[in-house]
Amino acid sequence: xxEILTLTRIPxxxxxxxxxxxxxxxxxxxxxxxxxxxxxxxxxxxxxxGVAEILTRLVPLAEELDLNxxxxxxxxxxxxxxxxxxxxxxxxxxxYHASPRDFEIFLAYTKRNCATLPLDSExxxxxxxxxxxxxxxxxxxxxxxxxxxxxxxxxPNRTVWDFLEKFxxxxxxxxxxxxxxxxxxAIPQYLFYPAIDPLSEKNRPLDQEFTADVLSRYQIDPHRxxxxxxxxxxxxxxxxxxxxxxxIVKRYFDCQLVLAGGSASDDPEGAVVLKEVLxxxxxxxxxxxxxxxxxxxxxxxxxxxxxxxxxxxxxREGFGLTVSExxxxxxxxxxxxxxxxxxxxxxxxxxLLSHSIEGTAYQIRFLLSHPEIAAKxxxxxxxxxxxxxxxxxxxxxxxxxxLTLARNS
Amino acid sequence: xxxxxxxxxFFTVSYLTRIGNLSAGTIAELLTGLENxxxxxxxxxxxxxxxxxxxLTEGFSNDFAQWVLADANRNDLAExxxxxxxxxxxxxxxxxxxxxxxVGDYGTGYPHFAAQSALERFYFCESTEVTxxxxxxxxxxxxxxxxxxxxxxxxFYFHFISSRLRLQLRTxxxxxxxxxxxxxxxxxxxxxxxxIYTNTLDSSRSKLLRxxxxxxxxx
Numbered sequence: 001x002x003e004i005l006t007l008t009r010i011p012x013x014x015x016x017x018x019x020x021x022x023x024x025x026x027x028x029x030x031x032x033x034x035x036x037x038x039x040x041x042x043x044x045x046x047x048x049x050g051v052a053e054i055l056t057r058l059v060p061l062a063e064e065l066d067l068n069x070x071x072x073x074x075x076x077x078x079x080x081x082x083x084x085x086x087x088x089x090x091x092x093x094x095x096y097h098a099s100p101r102d103f104e105i106f107l108a109y110t111k112r113n114c115a116t117l118p119l120d121s122e123x124x125x126x127x128x129x130x131x132x133x134x135x136x137x138x139x140x141x142x143x144x145x146x147x148x149x150x151x152x153x154x155x156p157n158r159t160v161w162d163f164l165e166k167f168x169x170x171x172x173x174x175x176x177x178x179x180x181x182x183x184x185x186a187i188p189q190y191l192f193y194p195a196i197d198p199l200s201e202k203n204r205p206l207d208q209e210f211t212a213d214v215l216s217r218y219q220i221d222p223h224r225x226x227x228x229x230x231x232x233x234x235x236x237x238x239x240x241x242x243x244x245x246x247x248i249v250k251r252y253f254d255c256q257l258v259l260a261g262g263s264a265s266d267d268p269e270g271a272v273v274l275k276e277v278l279x280x281x282x283x284x285x286x287x288x289x290x291x292x293x294x295x296x297x298x299x300x301x302x303x304x305x306x307x308x309x310x311x312x313x314x315x316r317e318g319f320g321l322t323v324s325e326x327x328x329x330x331x332x333x334x335x336x337x338x339x340x341x342x343x344x345x346x347x348x349x350x351x352l353l354s355h356s357i358e359g360t361a362y363q364i365r366f367l368l369s370h371p372e373i374a375a376k377x378x379x380x381x382x383x384x385x386x387x388x389x390x391x392x393x394x395x396x397x398x399x400x401x402x403l404t405l406a407r408n409s
Numbered sequence: 410x411x412x413x414x415x416x417x418x419f420f421t422v423s424y425l426t427r428i429g430n431l432s433a434g435t436i437a438e439l440l441t442g443l444e445n446x447x448x449x450x451x452x453x454x455x456x457x458x459x460x461x462x463x464x465l466t467e468g469f470s471n472d473f474a475q476w477v478l479a480d481a482n483r484n485d486l487a488e489x490x491x492x493x494x495x496x497x498x499x500x501x502x503x504x505x506x507x508x509x510x511x512v513g514d515y516g517t518g519y520p521h522f523a524a525q526s527a528l529e530r531f532y533f534c535e536s537t538e539v540t541x542x543x544x545x546x547x548x549x550x551x552x553x554x555x556x557x558x559x560x561x562x563x564x565f566y567f568h569f570i571s572s573r574l575r576l577q578l579r580t581x582x583x584x585x586x587x588x589x590x591x592x593x594x595x596x597x598x599x600x601x602x603x604x605i606y607t608n609t610l611d612s613s614r615s616k617l618l619r620x621x622x623x624x625x626x627x628x
Contacts, residue, residue, distance in 0.1 A: 030541055179532030179534060180532065397423075400537075
């Protein structure tokens with residue numbers, strides 16, 4: 001059985017104040033031809049992870065438009081999720097030797113879910129590789145199945161991809177977060193950016209008092225320059241490189257560095273990286289390494305809002321939505337030109353891109369020397385997010401996709 | 410008060426971006442892509458990008474120029490590409506010809522630069538357009554002003570920028586209706602002169618509303 005999900009209502013008109021009434025009217029106009037027509041979203045987890053986070057907000061918003069939308073979650077045992085976790089890593093390019101048993105497990109759970117999930121809507125959106133085999137249950141007739149891939153498929157493990165491609169190629173279309181992440185496929189491929197919710201705890205406006213309280217709690221001086229990177233303690237986020245860049249900046253500017261990420265207590269690799277970070281920090285009182293409790297969205301929000309410059313110096317990145325979070329708060333951002341970051345940072349227009357530790361340090365120094373340019377980049381970055389990376393834009397993209405699919409049939 | 414026989418019907422537009430199969434890692438490859446990509450792709454990287462990046466009013470004109478500047482690091486070519494003004498084109502074919510000419514001439518003049526690898530690849534995408542009526546129309550200047558004041562960015566873009574290709578005229582929906590529907594050619598001309606490259610959609614709209622207010626005061 002699929003899990004039954006109860007979601008909190010999100011009044012669409014709450015967004016009108018931020019975006020303008022015209023934008024909401026437009027969503028209603030696009031949704032009008034789709035009213036009453038069935039839409040089904042399917043993924044493999046109800047909580048945790050970016051997809052569940054997005055669907056938690058997207059589905060109630062779609063309901064506000066009188067769409068007949070439901071969200072079902074594929075079920076599976078530990079053996080299924082062990083296999084799909086390995087598939088996930090392998091699709092990202094990690095070494096993996098798939099055994100025939102792995103594929104048998106995948107197919108067995110797919111078959112079981114095909115029998116229990118409704119899968120009877122006119123529009124069915126399957127999220128990520130775990131449920132992609134459900135296409136086997138596609139009924140004949142007027143329905144449209146699309147596959148939304150949230151991961152980078154640019155360098156996948158050949159065996160795993162060859163296995164999954166047989167399913168993917170039977171969809172009516174596939175959606176990727178960046179052209180760079182897509183594959184050469186015979187079906188149409190669409191660009192679907194991830195999105196942030198401007199009314200979520202991580203992004204909504206905060207009282208200055210609350211922000212001041214957070215800074216005080218972590219002994220951060222609000223009157224001095226604050227450089228911040230929000231990311232888990234992962235080598236691919238290069239926290240040690242961030243400290244080295246900070247040291248170069250520190251020669252010229254009195255500044256503090258905040259490295260804030262989720263707790264490393266239940267992540268063995270994260271704990272190792274955290275140790276490396278603390279060693280690199282060498283007890284510098286101006287470097288604040290913060291292990292935030294899981295999902296401390298208000299604290300993250302406050303730290304981003306209090307920052308002078310936000311950094312995202314990743315060595316590899318998916319889409320990197322922390323960049324959009326910072327831009328939405330009108331912060332100047334210096335970020336590496338990897339993954340989906342250049343889509344968010346249009347160099348010299350919505351932020352500055354860098355390619356090295358020294359380059360990162362230089363761009364930060366440039367922004368600190370030219371606060372008027374920093375402010376302009378922040379403002380333009382905010383507009384960029386407003387036009388392209390908000391949840392309302394994502395909803396609009398889905399409406400457009402459904403209208404296009406219906407028109408083409 | 411002038412009342413138009415044919416009302417102005419407000420629409421909005423939404424674009425689905427389709428990822429194409431072409432990409433370019435050098436300026437020479439960009440030329441090949443420009444020669445072979447679909448019309449919808451040329452539209453996406455010129456007309457449509459102006460709408461989705463309307464808030465950039467300095468130095469951003471189209472995706473080709475931005476890539477040549479930021480990733481291929483050829484300022485001179487970027488400047489020439491950015492100087493192509495979509496208002497001068499009423500067909501994608503003509504715009505493609507000029508894009509190819511500019512990039513082709515550069516490749517002929519500087520073959521070593523044209524062969525250099527860019528930092529990031531350029532991916533050709535294309536736009537699929539969906540238009541829907543907003544259920545609002547105008548027959549008088551007052552109703553027209555009210556309708557424009559409440560439009561979304563996309564709806565404003567649809568009537569003010571992308572309409573040139575639909576009309577196949579060097580004008581926009583607003584000016585076209587002001588001249589033909591309300592018989593106000595001078596106002597139509599002033600509206601058509603609002604610079605979409607140095608204004609955001611919001612500031613273009615503000616200028617347009619000021620022109621309409623002035624006309625209403627005259628009446």
